[in-house]
Amino acid sequence: MTDDLPHPLRSDALDNRQRVLAAARGLFAAEGVTVPMREIARHAGVGPATLYRRFPTKQALIAAAFAEEVRMCHAIVDEGLAEPDPWRGFRLVIEKICVLHARNRGFTEAFASAFPGAREFTSARERALAAVAELAERAKRAGHLRPDFVLDDLVLVLMANRGIRATTAAGQVAASRRFAALVLQALQAAPHHAPLPPAARLAPGAPGEPAGRGAVTGDARPRPWPSPRH
Amino acid sequence: MTDDLPHPLRSDALDNRQRVLAAARGLFAAEGVTVPMREIARHAGVGPATLYRRFPTKQALIAAAFAEEVRMCHAIVDEGLAEPDPWRGFRLVIEKICVLHARNRGFTEAFASAFPGAREFTSARERALAAVAELAERAKRAGHLRPDFVLDDLVLVLMANRGIRATTAAGQVAASRRFAALVLQALQAAPHHAPLPPAARLAPGAPGEPAGRGAVTGDARPRPWPSPRH
DNA sequence: ACGCTAACGGACGGCACCGTCCACTTAGCT
DNA sequence: AGCTAAGTGGACGGTGCCGTCCGTTAGCGT
Numbered sequence: 001m002t003d004d005l006p007h008p009l010r011s012d013a014l015d016n017r018q019r020v021l022a023a024a025r026g027l028f029a030a031e032g033v034t035v036p037m038r039e040i041a042r043h044a045g046v047g048p049a050t051l052y053r054r055f056p057t058k059q060a061l062i063a064a065a066f067a068e069e070v071r072m073c074h075a076i077v078d079e080g081l082a083e084p085d086p087w088r089g090f091r092l093v094i095e096k097i098c099v100l101h102a103r104n105r106g107f108t109e110a111f112a113s114a115f116p117g118a119r120e121f122t123s124a125r126e127r128a129l130a131a132v133a134e135l136a137e138r139a140k141r142a143g144h145l146r147p148d149f150v151l152d153d154l155v156l157v158l159m160a161n162r163g164i165r166a167t168t169a170a171g172q173v174a175a176s177r178r179f180a181a182l183v184l185q186a187l188q189a190a191p192h193h194a195p196l197p198p199a200a201r202l203a204p205g206a207p208g209e210p211a212g213r214g215a216v217t218g219d220a221r222p223r224p225w226p227s228p229r230h
Numbered sequence: 231m232t233d234d235l236p237h238p239l240r241s242d243a244l245d246n247r248q249r250v251l252a253a254a255r256g257l258f259a260a261e262g263v264t265v266p267m268r269e270i271a272r273h274a275g276v277g278p279a280t281l282y283r284r285f286p287t288k289q290a291l292i293a294a295a296f297a298e299e300v301r302m303c304h305a306i307v308d309e310g311l312a313e314p315d316p317w318r319g320f321r322l323v324i325e326k327i328c329v330l331h332a333r334n335r336g337f338t339e340a341f342a343s344a345f346p347g348a349r350e351f352t353s354a355r356e357r358a359l360a361a362v363a364e365l366a367e368r369a370k371r372a373g374h375l376r377p378d379f380v381l382d383d384l385v386l387v388l389m390a391n392r393g394i395r396a397t398t399a400a401g402q403v404a405a406s407r408r409f410a411a412l413v414l415q416a417l418q419a420a421p422h423h424a425p426l427p428p429a430a431r432l433a434p435g436a437p438g439e440p441a442g443r444g445a446v447t448g449d450a451r452p453r454p455w456p457s458p459r460h
Numbered sequence: 461a462c463g464c465t466a467a468c469g470g471a472c473g474g475c476a477c478c479g480t481c482c483a484c485t486t487a488g489c490t
Numbered sequence: 491a492g493c494t495a496a497g498t499g500g501a502c503g504g505t506g507c508c509g510t511c512c513g514t515t516a517g518c519g520t
Contacts, residue, residue: 156394156408156409159394160391161393162393163390164389165389166430168431171430171432172430173430178430182386183412186416187412194411197404197411198404200403201401
């Protein structure tokens, strides 16, 4: 979070930087990453130029704002892997990740859509996926996870989870929790499953953002990718 | 679809109207309702004024464009209610509605978020919900649906379904189908359920659109509601 | 105490979209 | 064939956001 910078910042600069980060965290969590840069600046009590100097691109700001969440994500998968019972570990990871996403709308969006420059998120996601793959393998062998589970199902679940929206923050978490419980119920091995329809090629990190337009940059069409000009 | 209008349109006007509708259908389905009005006009080979004359507000265009889907929705719930086996009817409705939404991104958005002026959608949704409530009651009594299912769970599932995104149209349908199968697996009555976490107050038709900004009008913040000026 | 310079915020030009107005075109009736 | 009103598309003004420039402010080292 407070990674040391090339040259130490002046005290006011550092203060502003932290205010910007706090504002960004709050707004991203509540409204998603589509919140205008201006508003973050306004909310932090600084001018736009200040914000752009500290974080030359919105991606940089997003990455910095969600460093905490990325760490949580890593902690969760580590915790799951450490669990001796693989099915318990699997359940733990699914539920905790769902709740983590439910708590932070912006993080969900950033985590779901990977684009150049947000290595943090793609790597976090890859790591989470790898961990779940490992857990799934073990849980299948232990006979607790249904054998036709594929890793894409996790992506499916995470994408589905991001579609859930409640009126209040607490409600959001509660909804995700219930959803995760349902999913786990479905994924648990049972004596007789109805066979699942085949898995599909999903859009794990494609530019397919929640709503198409105005994903991060507030831009129009899903352009190739608008790398920051300079 | 081709509802008779107050005064019969001139032939060219009617032709244009239908071209606009076709373009809107295609673009809404593929890209969602956030597609700019201009682009629909361009795609239909008409000017913006023509489009705005036929459909003074974007809501009107959306409502007209999705009349077909609304009818399908009604047909689905009727079919489900007509089914003698309530669990079979329940499954049928869940799966078909998921697939219907998967086929049409714009409809999903319009259906999910109810706002003044889109009576068609809210009424369609209310009707679908009522039908599923009825089916659920019957299926519970028959012992096939888990007794702790609540109607909000359907909303939960539909919201979750809308979060799913695949790279291709076919993939989208396949993903939704698999998702629906998983959900139905979870909802099926079983000898021993883990108890579900409590249901939460969701945002059934709140302005909580898919991505917050630029939902329909391409507008900025979730304003109260930007009723079309005139 | 003082100056140097990093840091600040207001202002600017650009872009995309929206919804409306207006001078021309053209379908349909006599 | 000619008239007339419905219809059309291009142009316009407005809004919101973006990212950058520049004159001013105020930390910090001496």
